[in-house]
Amino acid sequence: IFQGVPYPVRPITVNTDGISIEELTRTDASIVYVTPSHQYPLGTVMPIKRRLELLQWAAKGENRYIIEDDHDSEFRYKGKPIPSLQGIDENDRVIYLGTFSRAIAPAIRMGFMVLPQRLYQVYREKYSFYASTVSRIDQAIVCEFLNGGYFERHVNKMRKRYKMKHDLLLHELKPYEDRITITGENAGLHIVVSFHTSLTEEEILKKVHKKEIELYPLSKHYITDYKPTYPTFLMGFANLSEELIIAGVNLLIKELFLEPNQ
The missing domain is CATH 3.40.640.10 (Type I PLP-dependent aspartate aminotransferase-like (Major domain))
Known part of the structure; x- marks a missing residue:
């Protein structure tokens, strides 16, 4: 824009x-x-x-x-x-x-x-x-959702649900904190993770995509030519189940840091 x-x-x-x-x-x-x-x-x-x-x-x-x-x-x-x-x-x-x-x-x-x-x-x-592209009916529904206090209750419920996933993701990554750096973990629906590895961003993406793991390169958001010390990615968790978070972290660490027979 x-x-x-x-x-x-x-x-x-x-x-x-x-x-x-x-x-x-x-x-x-x-x-x-x-x-x-x-x-x-x-x-x-x-x-x-x-x-x-x-x-x-x-x-x-x-x-x-x-x-x-x-x-x-x-x-x-x-x-x-x-x-x-x-x-x-x-x-x-x-x-x-x-x-x-x-x-x-x-x-x-x-x-x-x-x-x-x-x-x-x-x-x-x-x-x-x-003219607004949102229908007046939808606007009226959201207005009632707000005025009736439903939105606040909904947000509180979703915040608790997302916090559980957020905390679980950080818990699963904690044993590997000597190999990664985590930032942006105090709010939102994603965290930012830097992997301490000699692998390039492209090599990491190639590895994780084979395992159907989604990482989002921070480089996609660069305006300047800045490059971080280590390849850095956004990791979302909002749509993941607890089982997928646990399995995904284990698979991710295995792909990036462990030998094939480990």
Whole structure:
């Protein structure tokens, strides 16, 4: 989407606390896109201190805005919930994006946007004629789902279910922590794993695909020519049973690290 707009797009370094405010400040950017609840794809959760710093950056420019994509905010497994940027913004500089596709079902294909008051007026003047592709019946159903408290109960139920799978996956990988590095494990429906091996990304994919194991290369998300020290992949767990998680980890480790007769 951003590559299709007639404005320069600059990647900003992400560290363990999220986007680098120092690097962002050195640019002439007026809009920044972030996923603070679960940075995609690395899985970083932006702490409150960094969120406040980002809001301060936006407040210092007349036309600076933050696009907050609250990706996977419902599925946080460790620590206390952190308020959204939009929820603690005192200067009306956050454009908040959300979706029901992750929490309810991908087939819903329904999202929403909360605009700052000034941008809302612009939207009403220039884009109010846009028609939604989501049927009004579906919108009414989701509205009732929210107003009746069903959505909150559903999310709590799904969070418990995903946490069980999340914890099991980490438990199965723990014996091999000298051979792998795990990041992004505090929230979301995937973890990021680096394999300490001389195998290339392509060689690993070839091996695991033969065993019907799905890994998603981090390199697919690179904007620059950056390369990690070790081949790194996203490992999803949302649609896996406990049996498949256990069997999959054992098979994965055997393929990458153990001799054929072990």
